[in-house]
Amino acid sequence: MRNHGSPIITDMKVIPVAGYDSALLTLSGCHAPYFTRNIVILEDETGNTGIGEIHGGKDITRMLESYRPFVVGQEIANYRGCITAIRRGGLSVEGDTGEGLQGLNLANLKFVVQAEAAVECAMLDLFGKFVNHPIAALLGEGGVQRTEVPFLGYLFYIADTEKMDLPYLRETQWKDDWDRVRRLGTLTPEGITVQAKAAHDRYGFQNFKLKGGVLRGEEEMEAIQALHEAFPHSRINLDPNGAWALEEAIKLCKGKGDILTYIEDPCGPEAGFSSREIMAEFKDATGLPVATNMIATNWRQFHHAAALRAVDIVLADPHFWTLNGSIRMAYVLNDWGLTWGSHSNNHFDITLAAFAQVAAAAPGNIAPIDTHYIWQDGQELCDHSLQIRDGVIKLPDKPGLGVDINMDKVMKANELYHRLPYHDRDDSISMQYLIKDWKYDAKKPCMVR
Ligand code: GKR
Ligand code: MG
Numbered sequence: 001m002r003n004h005g006s007p008i009i010t011d012m013k014v015i016p017v018a019g020y021d022s023a024l025l026t027l028s029g030c031h032a033p034y035f036t037r038n039i040v041i042l043e044d045e046t047g048n049t050g051i052g053e054i055h056g057g058k059d060i061t062r063m064l065e066s067y068r069p070f071v072v073g074q075e076i077a078n079y080r081g082c083i084t085a086i087r088r089g090g091l092s093v094e095g096d097t098g099e100g101l102q103g104l105n106l107a108n109l110k111f112v113v114q115a116e117a118a119v120e121c122a123m124l125d126l127f128g129k130f131v132n133h134p135i136a137a138l139l140g141e142g143g144v145q146r147t148e149v150p151f152l153g154y155l156f157y158i159a160d161t162e163k164m165d166l167p168y169l170r171e172t173q174w175k176d177d178w179d180r181v182r183r184l185g186t187l188t189p190e191g192i193t194v195q196a197k198a199a200h201d202r203y204g205f206q207n208f209k210l211k212g213g214v215l216r217g218e219e220e221m222e223a224i225q226a227l228h229e230a231f232p233h234s235r236i237n238l239d240p241n242g243a244w245a246l247e248e249a250i251k252l253c254k255g256k257g258d259i260l261t262y263i264e265d266p267c268g269p270e271a272g273f274s275s276r277e278i279m280a281e282f283k284d285a286t287g288l289p290v291a292t293n294m295i296a297t298n299w300r301q302f303h304h305a306a307a308l309r310a311v312d313i314v315l316a317d318p319h320f321w322t323l324n325g326s327i328r329m330a331y332v333l334n335d336w337g338l339t340w341g342s343h344s345n346n347h348f349d350i351t352l353a354a355f356a357q358v359a360a361a362a363p364g365n366i367a368p369i370d371t372h373y374i375w376q377d378g379q380e381l382c383d384h385s386l387q388i389r390d391g392v393i394k395l396p397d398k399p400g401l402g403v404d405i406n407m408d409k410v411m412k413a414n415e416l417y418h419r420l421p422y423h424d425r426d427d428s429i430s431m432q433y434l435i436k437d438w439k440y441d442a443k444k445p446c447m448v449r
Contacts, residue, residue: 006077006130007044009123014064015039016056017413018420019379020169021346022182023159027213027241028106029427029446030159030434033168035346036423038064039381039410040118044076048129051382051405052121053350054319055113056417057424059093063115066091071119076130079123083322086116100301101294102275103268103442104213104241106425109345112297117322121354121401124323128400135401136360140327148392149359152237152368153205154344155195155227156375157214157447160185164433178202182375187215187447189226196227199374204390206233207368209264212240213445217252220445228259235261235368242268242294243445246278250285262289262313262367268442276301280310291315291367293343302329306336313367315343318358319351327361334364341367346376348413349385353403356386356393381409 016038024031036056043049054060070085096111124135137143161168161183174180177198186195196208208227212220220238227236242265244252249266267278275295283290291313296302297320305311316329320343330340340362342355352373359369368391382403386393396402417423431438435449 006075006127007046007048009042009072009074009076009126010045011043012068012071013041014061015041015410015414016061016417016423017348017381017410018056018417019346019348019376019413022156022375023161023164023168023430024156024211024375025159025214025446026156026211026427027104027243027442027446028440029431029438031346031427032425032430033166034416034420035425036417036420037348038115038118039348039350040064040122041405042071042119042122042126044126048126049405050076050122050124050126050129051350051401051403052118052125053348053354054115054118055109055345057110059110060113060115063091063093064118067116067119071123076123076126079120079127080324082123083116083120086119090116100297102242104294105440105442106427109425112320114320114322114325117319120323125400132399134360134395134399135323135354135357136395139323139358139361140331140363142361142363144360144395145363146360147395149356149395150207150366150368150392151203151205151371151388152207152209152235153196153199153203154370154372154374155192155199155208155210157192157211158184158186159430159434164430166430166433176202178374189223192223193226193230196230200231203374203388205388206391207235209237209239209370212238213243214447215445216448217244217248217445221252221256224256224259237262237264237291239264240445241265242275243443245443246270246282249282253282253288254286257288260288262291264291264315265294266290268294274304276305276308276310279305280308283310283312289313291341293317293320306338311338313339313341315341315367315370317343318354323354323358326358330362330364330366339365339367342369344370344372346372348376349373349380349382349403350401350405352393353382353386353401356395357401360395379413380406381413382406
């Protein structure tokens with residue numbers, strides 16, 4: 001007999017997992033053949049399971065492990081109290097200089113990621129099951145704001161893996177053209193357009209984002225032109241992750257509002273000015289709407305970005321902000337006439353469901369959501385994974401997160417993780433197969449050396 005209001009959490013598992021990736025190119029280098037994540041699985045006394053997923057890496061695993069005493073034994077209705085206890089008593093990794101992601105230094109990701117978001121998600125999954133509502137209904141001031149969440153087609157330049165003696169997937173059977181092109185070396189505007197068409201045919205995307213910071217800015221703008229010609233009615237965004245100098249960015253983008261709906265992090269810090277100041281100057285000079293996941297990754301940074309009017313669209317990734325924090329941002333942005341969206345990194349279907357739930361609770365006219373999932377599609381960890389069709393995910397008619405963990409698949413992904421020689425992301429390793437002794441430079445597209 002329970003003498004309390006909601007079920008007690010009886011178990012918390014932290015399971016590091018790995019999956020396969022394509023040789024995707026970014027300013028940081030080239031994605032490795034594998035990516036890693038951490039999965040949190042909670043069980044309550046009724047036997048229900050709640051799940052959450054967050055970035056990979058040993059430090060994040062250790063942080064999550066340290067949260068167990070603040071979670072096990074707690075009521076699921078006390079999810080906010082658990083998050084507060086974790087923030088006060090949980091492990092945080094040392095060495096944070098506060099630089100954040102304004103230079104896209106991947107070593108700083110672990111400081112920007114709020115690992116407790118995985119616990120929050122798993123607790124909300126359990127709580128949603130208890131009260132029989134989807135997570136979206138439990139978030140923010142107004143709960144569910146939409147039942148169809150728009151996602152964008154996230155396009156990447158891809159390295160030719162034939163040149164690399166690395167275990168990238170090289171499938172020979174394809175369900176459709178997307179399965180073929182997502183492993184294919186792609187460095188041209190034509191190749192990017194083929195990729196967009198294949199993604200459109202499989203998922204119905206209406207909108208696209210091209211990850212830049214790979215080739216010279218002019219070449220990337222040619223790809224944007226080609227995408228616009230192929231999809232004249234789409235919203236198209238380019239994200240060079242701050243690689244361009246202010247003057248160059250203005251030259252590349254001024255007057256391009258007809259082909260580029262908005263631009264994401266065109267510039268970074270420069271000449272003693274922070275990226276917030278530089279992006280404000282970029283916006284003044286071009287009039288183009290600007291999105292970011294680099295210059296506003298916490299409330300203090302956002303305060304300065306907003307005061308300088310440096311940004312129009314904040315991509316408030318729930319893994320950087322927590323689910324409740326991201327929705328708090330969505331309400332602020334909507335009230336201030338700005339736009340909410342979400343950034344992503346490689347992820348499994350648990351994150352896809354979490355992003356869909358959060359975006360369903362975000363008020364106003366949101367930007368189509370980023371997802372890397374199309375690069376991982378086929379590697380599900382859950383049964384009844386959410387599907388992107390016609391460019392949207394329909395909010396599932398189920399309580400909690402809306403997907404069911406499949407432990408066989410999780411344990412296979414965990415075995416893969418333990419077979420890997422490394423567990424932390426380092427995009428320079430694969431990159432050095434393409435350019436000898438390649439080193440990251442925040443101001444140079446990765447193929448320009
Ligand atoms: O996954 O390679 C990638 C992305 O470039 C990622 O690292 C960025 O954080 O997707 C991200 C972005 O939008 O800047
Ligand atoms: Mg970005």
